[in-house]
Amino acid sequence: MREVGCPEEDLFSFLLSRRQEDLGYRNILSSMCTPPHPVAARAHAMFLETNLGDPGLFPGTAALEELLVERLGTLMHFPKAGGYATSGGTESNIQAFRIAKKQKPVKSPNVVVPASSHFSFQKACDILGLEARTVPLDSEFRMDTEALDGLVDKNTVCIVGVVGTTEYGVVDPIASLSDVAEDRDVFLHVDAAFGGMVVPFLDRPVPFDFRLPGVASVSVDPHKMGMSTIPAGCLLVRNPEHFSCLNVDTPYLTVKRECTLAGTRPGASVAAAVAVLEYLGMDGMRAVVAGCMENARRLIDGMETLGYPRAVTPDVNVATFSCDRVPAGWRVSRTRNGHMRIVCMPHVTRDVIENFLKDMSDTNA
């Protein structure tokens, strides 16, 4: 550390210069995050100093967390779902596995996850000492449910399905997973970190949530398509009592126990998540999602016209292509299979898509 402090003006010109080294979201086509909605930023600032780790000190903020859980629970067709605001999908997935593992204490527990599942499940398995059994995908990158049943055994504590896979933006056949979960009496966790804020707002949403009787928990991230600030994840569970197995005693706080992974937790991003949902409502979210889906379709059409076929027709706003080139100045990403991957987030507007296609067309020439 420097011995003497830095004048505020010098400090902020230094910070600004660093900030300017970051890419602008305008050219980022690879991220599942997006600049927060203006009402998210405003709500975040209003709640900046709040700490949900000691909710008795911040009962108003804690009420907003309850409201967030209720709103998302209702969106997932189960208003009475239990839940709390996590630091994001990784914490949600770890906590779902912890619950599932405690529900079925076996000597060598395993979990059955699709090959498409997010790398956070690897972390969760490593941490919790769970064997990961990987279900292969079908030709459209969804879990091959034919293969699922054979991988489940008496030591399987959890099955995972994904709603809006990170790489290809497809939705696993959750209804079939729910049947298997019921038949085999296994905890089913749905990772809807991305798709949970997309699918419910589509014209014909496929059921993936608590409407399916086998679904025990759902992860959904307001800091992705919910346009909230980071960190804002949410874990929802059908049986709120399941959280009690995670409780530790919390002497010297205003509450006697807590089930969360983190202790100190920001209230700001929770208020931001609530603000966006309340401000937009179902209608507003439908409009945002419709725009993103329309842009994804336009991108796919445009790329195919240029001779770059889609890898798959996605269920959510993630577009993938057989295409090795990238025009200068754009940040796309690659799937493990080598496909070009573009996430049509709200900041990836129609203008951005057209500019990208124009640059692709020039590259092509």
Place this chain on the structure above:
Amino acid sequence: MREVGCPEEDLFSFLLSRRQEDLGYRNILSSMCTPPHPVAARAHAMFLETNLGDPGLFPGTAALEELLVERLGTLMHFPKAGGYATSGGTESNIQAFRIAKKQKPVKSPNVVVPASSHFSFQKACDILGLEARTVPLDSEFRMDTEALDGLVDKNTVCIVGVVGTTEYGVVDPIASLSDVAEDRDVFLHVDAAFGGMVVPFLDRPVPFDFRLPGVASVSVDPHKMGMSTIPAGCLLVRNPEHFSCLNVDTPYLTVKRECTLAGTRPGASVAAAVAVLEYLGMDGMRAVVAGCMENARRLIDGMETLGYPRAVTPDVNVATFSCDRVPAGWRVSRTRNGHMRIVCMPHVTRDVIENFLKDMSDTNA
């Protein structure tokens, strides 16, 4: 969710009404958090949309995270320490245990922690399948090192020492722990979540950090005495290569692997943490800490004058008393032993202390 969105004005009057249900920090004497320093709030806003989960998109913000680690490493007398910004002390403690466990693969691993350790270590043990062996405390609530050696065995993967205990604000004899850790070849993790931003700024700081050869990792939270925004923790390790055992592959990101627990991670609170350190410098932090320590001493003197003896003379700015009463309107907390506990954070100014003592005196009458 509501069908139609809520007008912005109505939304923010609703959010404000919730915010007003929260307690003001002015009357919160029980928290290890504090309102962020103004430069922290300003830096936070500047970096609100950044995501350290994909550092290649935000190289300027990632450089600030490196700067934070370097500054804190230097403060802990080891500028070459490895590290990253965590979501707080719980993640730091979990990650330290993960590293320690992987360094010594034994069948039934245990960790040796003082009875005073934070409840996050219970979570970490539960998650990681570690047996927790609790070292009793001496009469001043520090780890009884006489008892330590007998608890360490060939299955001990980690010893924990605390710098600034949550309940009594004392510092474990880390030098002795370091000796045991070296003798017995065990990983020593120092939980300095609170004290790491206090002890280095005292007039006569006791060594607790990488100067002691047995110390392998240190947790320190800028969102506590570092006056940053939430969430801002930091895990530092002596051997940066230790992080590689936590790596998972991260296809479709700008980096190929990551060792952090969370995926998406806020850059805003990291920029905020850097801003405070740079703005205040060693001199400024010494002044803040001196003020808090002076206030703690004044509070102890005042309480003892009123007939409420201290439970212990603390090493950091946490004051504890034999006192069953609390004047109306104040939020203090209780240790597990029933002592009144007051954390003299920067927002607990001399005026606040005097007002509290006045109210205590009225209660007394």
